Amino acid sequence: MNLYSFAKTVVYGILKPIYRFEVIGADKFPKEGGILLCSNHIDNLDPPVVGINAPRPVNFMAKEELFNLPLLKSILPGVRAFPVKRGMSDRDALRRAIKLLKDGEVVGLFPEGTRSKDGQLGKGFSGAGFFALRGEANVVPCAIVGPYKPFRRLKVVYGDAIDMQPYRERKASAEEVTEVIMAHIAELLEQYKTK
Structure with missing residues (x-):
């Protein structure tokens, strides 16, 4: 059994x-x-929760500082995390994510970039659309329907894959594709919100 x-x-x-x-x-x-797996972001536990419930191994970007911590720097690569410099364009991380997608892997992404303070879905950054278009991958929207409360049911919903080929063919912008992805996530949240 491997580390992942x-x-x-x-x-x-x-x-x-x-x-x-x-x-x-x-x-x-x-x-x-x-597959570019795109989810809403409501808690620090979102990456492991999305990863452990997905049917295929998921590669996540993680902030570079985590790779400097003694315990984590040896574990993170084994669980398919790779470093990204926050607050700037990290070309190495971008290239790595696109290569993984082109190689047929699953890359997990939280298009909002940071956790939602109020649990509401925020605006997605255009990076999600960029990866979807450049990575030659389709997108699976995911909704985490919380809140995270011990011994209360937490829903993890994977939506239908979004075919990116029509968007590539008409040279859609990364911003437009991100809006499409966020609309799918919003739809899942609305459909499965806790009554």
Whole structure:
């Protein structure tokens, strides 16, 4: 068992009894090909929660500072995280994400860039559209329907894959594609919001 599978099993075993995940739509998740997995962002636990419930291994960008911490710098690469410099255009991170997508991998992204303070979906940054267009990948929208409260059910919803080819063919802008992605996430949030 590799480190990713081991970590996924351990983290799932810890978080599942606390947050009682209800996973919806995992059966529709494409079994192959590059996928940009885009989710809303409401808590620091979002990356592991999205990752452990996804049917395929997910690569996440993580802020570069985490790779300087003694314990994490040896673990993060093993769980498919790669560093990104925040607050600037990090060409290495951009190239890495695009290569992963072109190689048929899954890259996880939170288009809002930072956690929502009030749980409401914010505006997405155009980076999501950039990766979707340049990475030759389709997009799977994801909605985390919270809040994170111990022993309350937390929904993780994977939507239908969005075919990016028509947007590439008509040379749509990264901003437009990001808006399309965010609209799909908003739709999932509305559809599955906790009653």
